[in-house]
Amino acid sequence: MRRIVGVDAARGLALLGMIAVHVQPAVEDGRVTPAFLVASGRAAALFAVLAGVGLALATGGVRPPDGPGLRAARRGVVARAAVIVVVGLLLGELESGVAVILVHYGLLFVLVLPFLGWGPGRLAAAAAVVAVALPVVGHVVRPLLPDRSYDSPSVSSLESPLRLLGELTLTGYYPTLAWTAYVLAGLTVGRLPLRRVGTALRVLVAGLGLAVGTWVISWLLLGPGGGRAAIDQATGAGVLLGRDLDLALQTSLYGTTPTTTWWWLAVVAPHSTTPLDLAHTAGVALAVLGGCLLVLPRPRWFAAPSVAAGSMTLSLYTLHVVLLSTLLPRDLPYALVWHVLVALGVGLVWRTWVGRGPLEAVAARASAAAARSALPRVRSPGEASVDRAGPGDRRPRAGPSPPPTR
Numbered sequence: 001m002r003r004i005v006g007v008d009a010a011r012g013l014a015l016l017g018m019i020a021v022h023v024q025p026a027v028e029d030g031r032v033t034p035a036f037l038v039a040s041g042r043a044a045a046l047f048a049v050l051a052g053v054g055l056a057l058a059t060g061g062v063r064p065p066d067g068p069g070l071r072a073a074r075r076g077v078v079a080r081a082a083v084i085v086v087v088g089l090l091l092g093e094l095e096s097g098v099a100v101i102l103v104h105y106g107l108l109f110v111l112v113l114p115f116l117g118w119g120p121g122r123l124a125a126a127a128a129v130v131a132v133a134l135p136v137v138g139h140v141v142r143p144l145l146p147d148r149s150y151d152s153p154s155v156s157s158l159e160s161p162l163r164l165l166g167e168l169t170l171t172g173y174y175p176t177l178a179w180t181a182y183v184l185a186g187l188t189v190g191r192l193p194l195r196r197v198g199t200a201l202r203v204l205v206a207g208l209g210l211a212v213g214t215w216v217i218s219w220l221l222l223g224p225g226g227g228r229a230a231i232d233q234a235t236g237a238g239v240l241l242g243r244d245l246d247l248a249l250q251t252s253l254y255g256t257t258p259t260t261t262w263w264w265l266a267v268v269a270p271h272s273t274t275p276l277d278l279a280h281t282a283g284v285a286l287a288v289l290g291g292c293l294l295v296l297p298r299p300r301w302f303a304a305p306s307v308a309a310g311s312m313t314l315s316l317y318t319l320h321v322v323l324l325s326t327l328l329p330r331d332l333p334y335a336l337v338w339h340v341l342v343a344l345g346v347g348l349v350w351r352t353w354v355g356r357g358p359l360e361a362v363a364a365r366a367s368a369a370a371a372r373s374a375l376p377r378v379r380s381p382g383e384a385s386v387d388r389a390g391p392g393d394r395r396p397r398a399g400p401s402p403p404p405t406r
Contacts, residue, residue, distance in 0.1 A: 003311065004057070004194055006293035009303050011050050011310030013288060015343060017043030019320055022098050023336045026251040027243075035336075036251045041270025044101065044174065045182055045281035046288055047313070051108065052186020053194075053289070059116050062193055068376055070117045076371035077116070081109035083363040087318060092154030096325035099254075102317075103153035104174040111176060112183045120191040127184035131278040134178035135265060138170050138273070143259050145171055150254070173255040178273050185282050194293060204290025210283030214268060214276045221266040231267075234260035309347030312357025316343045 017039035024035035059065050059073040088102025115123060146163050148171040157164045169177045192199050222228040232238065232245070240248040240258070253272040257264035264272075268280045296303055309316055320339055324330060328338050350357060356364065 004293070005296045005299050005303070005307055006200070006289065007050065007053055007057070007194070008307045008310035009292040009296050010046065010289045011313050012306030012308070012344075012347075013292070013310075014043050014046040014050065015309055015313050015316060016306070016340060017046070018317070019339045019343060020336060022320070022324060023330045023339055027247055032247060032250045036270070040252050041272075041277070042281050042284045044271070045278075046285040047101070048105075048108065048179055048182035049186040049189075049282060049285035050289070051105065052112070052183035052188070053190040054186075055109070055112065055116070055183070056187045056190020057194075062191055064117045064119060064191065066117055068374070072371040072374040073116055074113045075374040076367040077109050077113060079370035080363045080367040081106035083359070083366050084109070084314065087314070087359060089153060089155050089157075091318060091321050092152040092157065094321060094325040096321045097330065098152065098321050098324060099173040100152040100321060101174055102314075104168055104172070104176050104179070107168055107176045108179060108183050111180050112187065115184060115187060118187070120188045123184050123188040123191065127181045127188060127282075130178065130184060131181035131282070132275045134175075134181070135273055135275050135278065138175060138178060138256065139259050139262070139265060142171055142256060148172055171256060173271065175255055175273050178278060181278050182282055182285070185286070189286065189289065195297070197294065197297070200290050200293035200297075202290075203286050204294060207283045207286025207288070207290055211280050211287060212283075214280040214283065218266055218268040218276045218280075222263075225266070227263040227266045230261050230263040234258070234263075305344040305348045308351035309343050311351055312347055312360050314363065315350075315357035315359040316347055318359060319343075319346065 020035035021039050021043060024033050026033060026036050026040070055077065059077075060069070064070075065073045083106075085103050085106035088100055088104075088106065091098075091100045091102060115126060118126070145166045148167050149163070151157065152173075153164060153168065166172075169175060189203055192203075194200070222231075235245055235258075238245045241254065243251070249267060249269040252270045253267075255271050255273060257267065257269075257272050257274060265274045266276060267274055268276045270277075270281075296307070299307065320343060323339065323342065328335055328342070332338065347357075
């Protein structure tokens with residue numbers, strides 16, 4: 001099956017947004033930098049939504065798997081998730097200053113296993129329920145859990161498994177229980193005929209409507225509704241996480257809000273994981289994806305670097321984090337330019353002359369092997385055993401190229 005150029009282009013844009021947020025400071029001269037105004041929270045959401053799109057494309061596309069094919073697809077996804085988690089734990093040991101998402105990402109793959117056989121209607125409903133309900137659950141439960149460490153998951157984190165589980169699911173940078181909404185939204189879109197212009201246009205319009213609508217609702221709740229006054233009163237000195245409250249609301253809340261007032265659930269601040277934040281950033285992700293699908297129904301020369309980078313984001317994300325902690329630290333002159341050039345250059349050269357990214361290849365082999373092991377073996381008289389997917393089932397494809405993020 002041919003890769004969908006628009007999906008890879010959107011992944012490439014998400015990678016560039018992530019790089020910008022990792023390398024650039026959040027605030028300069030008392031003002032939020034353009035990188036954070038544009039990409040903070042949104043690049044991560046785009047990666048998560050595209051993870052769902054990739055899972056859908058890898059497990060039947062418009063025809064969800066069932067029977068033996070569904071069991072094989074789930075086993076393949078688990079194997080791919082395991083590779084991603086191992087890479088993430090190793091990256092967490094580096095002094096990169098990055099909130100490495102890969103362990104959370106692998107867990108997200110596992111959390112959506114029960115939904116792989118669903119169609120777009122049920123998936124969309126599930127995404128909406130998760131986006132509304134899980135932030136509310138988190139608001140109630142988080143005060144009962146241990147304080148978070150603000151460290152990326154690493155091999156060392158395995159020494160405190162309960163604390164690690166709490167950070168991965170509810171209290172950390174990317175609370176996976178609520179972030180499941182992103183992957184479900186991506187699965188919904190991935191079950192649609194993405195090569196059709198009409199589908200791309202509907203995804204674009206729906207994304208824009210969701211992004212703008214949720215921002216307006218938040219503005220009404222916080223302004224005329226009195227929510228911001230309640231938050232100011234609950235915050236006290238007007239400082240949150242060591243920063244001015246206004247700047248914090250524009251840059252990042254590092255995954256969760258305080259639980260001092262229910263009005264926090266009305267903000268759309270980056271990495272706040274409120275219902276409105278999840279809906280707003282998912283809307284932006286859908287709009288970006290729809291736009292890329294419309295502009296790039298087929299390969300175009302001007303998009304080749306982004307498309308190539310988007311086809312191997314796991315490898316390039318890993319390379320970016322390693323370089324950030326070694327040869328290309330963020331205080332290097334023109335660090336952002338260097339990281340962007342490396343990502344686009346390596347991606348284009350590797351994709352042109354080698355093909356699949358190195359880590360993508362490892363994950364794909366693990367996924368394919370696990371999927372094959374789940375298929376029933378049928379022995380014909382006088383013939384060697386062969387794998388059969390069963391009547392009406394399709395052999396699952398290797399899993400998607402996972403886009404990591406911030």
